[in-house]
Amino acid sequence: MNATATAREAQPSRPQSEVSRVRRLPARAAYDAASIHAILDAGLVGHVGFAASGRPVVIPMLYGREGDLLYLHGSVASRLQRTLSSGIDMCLTVTLLDGLVLARSAFHHSMNYRSAVVFGRASLVTGEAKEPGLRVISEHLAPGRWSEVRPPNEQELKQTSVLRLVIEEASAKTRQGGPIDDEDDLALPTWAGVLPCALTWGEPESDLHVPPDTKPSPSVLARRGSSGAAGLEHGTHEGGRRR
Numbered sequence: 001m002n003a004t005a006t007a008r009e010a011q012p013s014r015p016q017s018e019v020s021r022v023r024r025l026p027a028r029a030a031y032d033a034a035s036i037h038a039i040l041d042a043g044l045v046g047h048v049g050f051a052a053s054g055r056p057v058v059i060p061m062l063y064g065r066e067g068d069l070l071y072l073h074g075s076v077a078s079r080l081q082r083t084l085s086s087g088i089d090m091c092l093t094v095t096l097l098d099g100l101v102l103a104r105s106a107f108h109h110s111m112n113y114r115s116a117v118v119f120g121r122a123s124l125v126t127g128e129a130k131e132p133g134l135r136v137i138s139e140h141l142a143p144g145r146w147s148e149v150r151p152p153n154e155q156e157l158k159q160t161s162v163l164r165l166v167i168e169e170a171s172a173k174t175r176q177g178g179p180i181d182d183e184d185d186l187a188l189p190t191w192a193g194v195l196p197c198a199l200t201w202g203e204p205e206s207d208l209h210v211p212p213d214t215k216p217s218p219s220v221l222a223r224r225g226s227s228g229a230a231g232l233e234h235g236t237h238e239g240g241r242r243r
Contacts, residue, residue: 016169019119030172033068039116039172040065043094044141048072050090052083063092064133064140070118070165071125071133081161085124092118092165099196103179104188110175112194118170125162133162144219201225 015021015031022029030036040046040063049058059080064071070092074081084090094116101110125133131152138146152160179192201224204216216224 015171020117020169020171022171022173025173028173028175030174031170035172036116036118036167036170037065039096039114040070040094040118041140042096042114043116046070046072046092046094048080048084048090048092050080050084050088052079061092062137062141064137066136068167070120070167071136072122072163072165073134073137074161076159076161078161081163084122084163085161087121087123090120090122090165097197098176099194101175101177101179101194102192104181104185104190104192108179108181108185110179112175112177114172114174116170116172118165118167120165120168122163122165125164130157130160130162133164134160142219142223144222145217148217148219 015029020031044062045060046063047058048061049056051057057080061072061074061080072084096114098112098114101112103109134152135146178194181192204220204224206214206216
């Protein structure tokens with residue numbers, strides 16, 4: 001564990017600086033590595049924010065975590081990769097929606113959520129470290145998938161840029177529970193409570209070129225859950241070079 005992670009775990013109730021301090025409802029904030037890592041690990045898409053040519057830019061990206069490092073990837077020709085690889089300050093946010101909080105008044109409606117905001121600088125990953133970085137991203141999205149497929153070849157690696165973001169400081173913020181209505185509104189004849197929200201995976205849909213007797217790989221079934229390949233649809237998506 002690096003010094004950054006050790007410092008956050010030693011001071012779990014305090015931000016490392018004003019940059020990561022949660023000011024609105026600070027009681028909902030956490031700064032320990034375990035809380036932040038749990039949210040990052042549960043998410044799939046992070047929104048990367050940075051300044052380019054004097055203007056703010058926010059781009060959704062896939063990512064993977066290894067300790068206090070986050071890996072991002074993209075085309076070597078993309079503005080994002082070229083800009084971030086120069087070592088500028090950036091942030092990455094991940095938000096998980098757990099439910100709509102429906103109150104008796106419009107003002108007190110809210111959401112139950114878990115969110116993490118990460119601050120740091122990205123550096124370009126080169127040489128032999130590039131492929132392991134891509135594997136971290138792949139294993140985050142579909143654990144076990146990397147060993148089931150062909151690894152990237154030399155030309156594909158040349159076309160792909162990999163960035164490593166050291167988590168210099170971060171914060172988490174969560175909300176749980178029902179609405180917090182004004183006492184005068186509790187007698188209103190309006191339903192109030194929480195409408196839960198969760199990400200669920202559907203049945204695997206085979207590519208058109210997959211032989212009919214080919215079952216989904218273990219990584220796919222693990223991501224799908226206990227329902228396995230029941231009701232598997234075949235040939236519903238054309239193969240091709242779409243991304």
